[in-house]
Amino acid sequence: MTDKSIARPAGYKTPWEKLRPYIYILPAMFFLALFTVYPVIDMVIRSFEKWNLVATPTWVGLDNYKYIFNRKEFIDAIWHTVTYAIFVVGLGLSLATLFAVWLSKSTFMNNLTRTVMFMPHVIALLSVAMVWAWIMNKNNGLLNLVLNFFGLPSLKWADSSDTAMMSIIIVALWKAIGYNTMLIYAAIQNVPAELYEAADLDNANSVKKFFKITLPMISPQMFMLLITATTGSFRVFDTVRVMTHGGPGTSTQVLVYYIYKQAFILNGKVGYAFAAAVVLMAMIGVLTLAYFRVLSKRVHYQ
Amino acid sequence: MKKVITPWSILSFLLKILLIVVFLFPFYWMITTGFKTYQEAIAYPPTLWPKEMQWGNFVKVWQSGPYLTYLLNSFLVSIGTLMIQFLVMVPASYAFAKFEFKGRGFFFAIVMVAFMVPQQVTFISIFTMMSRANLLKTLWPQIIPHAANAFGIFLLRQNFMQIPDELLESARLDNAGEFQILTKVMLPMGKPTLVSILMLSFISTWNDYFWPFIMASNQNVYPLTLGIDALRDVEGAFDWEIIMAGNVILVVPIIIVYALFHKRIVRAFAYSGIK
Numbered sequence: 001m002t003d004k005s006i007a008r009p010a011g012y013k014t015p016w017e018k019l020r021p022y023i024y025i026l027p028a029m030f031f032l033a034l035f036t037v038y039p040v041i042d043m044v045i046r047s048f049e050k051w052n053l054v055a056t057p058t059w060v061g062l063d064n065y066k067y068i069f070n071r072k073e074f075i076d077a078i079w080h081t082v083t084y085a086i087f088v089v090g091l092g093l094s095l096a097t098l099f100a101v102w103l104s105k106s107t108f109m110n111n112l113t114r115t116v117m118f119m120p121h122v123i124a125l126l127s128v129a130m131v132w133a134w135i136m137n138k139n140n141g142l143l144n145l146v147l148n149f150f151g152l153p154s155l156k157w158a159d160s161s162d163t164a165m166m167s168i169i170i171v172a173l174w175k176a177i178g179y180n181t182m183l184i185y186a187a188i189q190n191v192p193a194e195l196y197e198a199a200d201l202d203n204a205n206s207v208k209k210f211f212k213i214t215l216p217m218i219s220p221q222m223f224m225l226l227i228t229a230t231t232g233s234f235r236v237f238d239t240v241r242v243m244t245h246g247g248p249g250t251s252t253q254v255l256v257y258y259i260y261k262q263a264f265i266l267n268g269k270v271g272y273a274f275a276a277a278v279v280l281m282a283m284i285g286v287l288t289l290a291y292f293r294v295l296s297k298r299v300h301y302q
Numbered sequence: 303m304k305k306v307i308t309p310w311s312i313l314s315f316l317l318k319i320l321l322i323v324v325f326l327f328p329f330y331w332m333i334t335t336g337f338k339t340y341q342e343a344i345a346y347p348p349t350l351w352p353k354e355m356q357w358g359n360f361v362k363v364w365q366s367g368p369y370l371t372y373l374l375n376s377f378l379v380s381i382g383t384l385m386i387q388f389l390v391m392v393p394a395s396y397a398f399a400k401f402e403f404k405g406r407g408f409f410f411a412i413v414m415v416a417f418m419v420p421q422q423v424t425f426i427s428i429f430t431m432m433s434r435a436n437l438l439k440t441l442w443p444q445i446i447p448h449a450a451n452a453f454g455i456f457l458l459r460q461n462f463m464q465i466p467d468e469l470l471e472s473a474r475l476d477n478a479g480e481f482q483i484l485t486k487v488m489l490p491m492g493k494p495t496l497v498s499i500l501m502l503s504f505i506s507t508w509n510d511y512f513w514p515f516i517m518a519s520n521q522n523v524y525p526l527t528l529g530i531d532a533l534r535d536v537e538g539a540f541d542w543e544i545i546m547a548g549n550v551i552l553v554v555p556i557i558i559v560y561a562l563f564h565k566r567i568v569r570a571f572a573y574s575g576i577k
Binding site: 022023109110113120121127130137140179242256284 | 394430546560564
């Protein structure tokens with residue numbers, strides 16, 4: 001340790017002091033290089049190779065990309081992922097906004113409702129998917145009994161290609177909506193009360209107050225939530241794996257499931273898996289960049 | 303202000319009850335199914351409460367595989383991840399928040415990029431890496447790929463930046479070493495954020511399915527989630543009461559923790575989600 005009692009010219013740093021911050025960030029950088037930077041580079045290079053996880057890989061140029069983009073299965077997987085994201089994000093955020101505004105006063109009943117709604121978020125998605133697979137069971141499931149009670153016919157839910165995607169979306173919404181509600185609620189709490197008081201003087205009704213004050217004021221958080229919810233939806237796997245295995249047929253095969261299948265179930269298709277993973281990363285990357293662009297613009301204007 | 307009962311307030315109250323039922327009932331259904339016999343689980347009309355508590359279901363779950371190992375693995379992976387994340391995160395956040403050094407922007411950009419790259423696209427490369435290193439029969443592939451928690455580093459740095467420099471300077475004038483500054487000044491000030499980050503990290507590791515699903519090659523390294531997943535594969539027809547009993551083991555500890563600490567947990571999630 002250097003002796004602090006000896007006066008030194010301002011700004012002078014001993015070699016140790018210069019080195020110190022690098023040593024502090026070294027462990028983090030080591031693990032990030034090994035488990036993020038390297039895998040991404042490896043993935044991009046291997047997406048141009050033909051490989052079966054065992055033999056020596058051979059360079060095939062763009063063949064993997066040509067292959068996957070010429071197959072309906074891959075295009076369908078993109079389409080399923082996007083459909084899933086549109087419903088989970090669109091319905092998830094608009095319903096959550098509705099709930100957050102409706103439950104925005106801090107009363108016992110409202111707090112209880114928000115807390116209970118949030119609970120699925122801390123539960124393993126595996127368990128959530130399994131309970132719902134049971135509730136949506138086509139023979140003895142509770143949901144069909146409820147439908148029958150109201151005089152409606154039973155559905156086959158995850159067992160029919162017509163309703164399987166809808167079933168997965170319902171489960172995702174059930175898990176996500178309390179979390180979204182809580183985040184939007186927290187954002188609404190930060191809107192200054194004076195704004196509403198001023199609006200009250202103008203006799204503005206609550207719909208007008210929502211669109212003129214609340215929504216603009218919480219838009220940064222909404223935008224952040226929009227991006228994280230969308231990229232999160234692009235990563236869906238657990239519910240698909242548990243409830244449908246991508247089926248019936250390939251009706252619920254999403255991108256991550258497609259990648260997993262090409263890499264680990266079908267032998268010798270690792271190149272396709274890598275190419276598909278690059279496409280998925282590009283989709284997530286474009287969205288995230290768009291987010292940062294809008295965010296930086298917003299900061300400039302302030 | 304006096305409470306006025308209007309038709310809307312009654313409707314609003316009933317809708318809230320309905321919402322609570324929609325979000326609570328699946329958990330209730332999971333737990334009660336877990337205590338029923340197979341006959342009762344699939345009986346029509348369904349029973350709201352098991353006629354006789356079938357504790358034997360849990361014994362069946364426990365005997366269907368090495369559950370003690372699964373439970374131990376879940377704890378080892380969750381606690382191990384949490385500890386290594388702590389050790390990696392604290393010095394890195396401290397350096398990014400309080401030191402000027404060449405390349406700081408570049409290195410921090412790597413953290414932000416890592417925050418954006420999901421493990422769902424990098425898993426094949428990490429899997430082959432672990433396979434070459436002959437680690438697939440150990441718990442390491444479930445722990446070290448998460449050693450650097452990019453989001454945690456980001457949050458903790460934000461928190462450390464708010465600690466005034468004067469506090470650090472006065473500690474240095476008192477001849478405090480860097481280690482003491484870290485343990486006596488930075489950590490106590492950053493504690494709430496740190497606890498939140500580590501709590502979220504524990505919950506997400508405990509609940510994780512995808513990562514062990516890829517990385518765990520045999521039963522000896524399965525965490526609880528994979529053990530419960532395996533309950534479906536035992537026979538062709540699903541024994542729902544057994545599957546639900548298995549899920550109760552996974553879920554009930556988290557429900558109890560949530561019931562006790564929901565304020566803190568919600569704040570942790572809501573805070574980290576907004577920043």
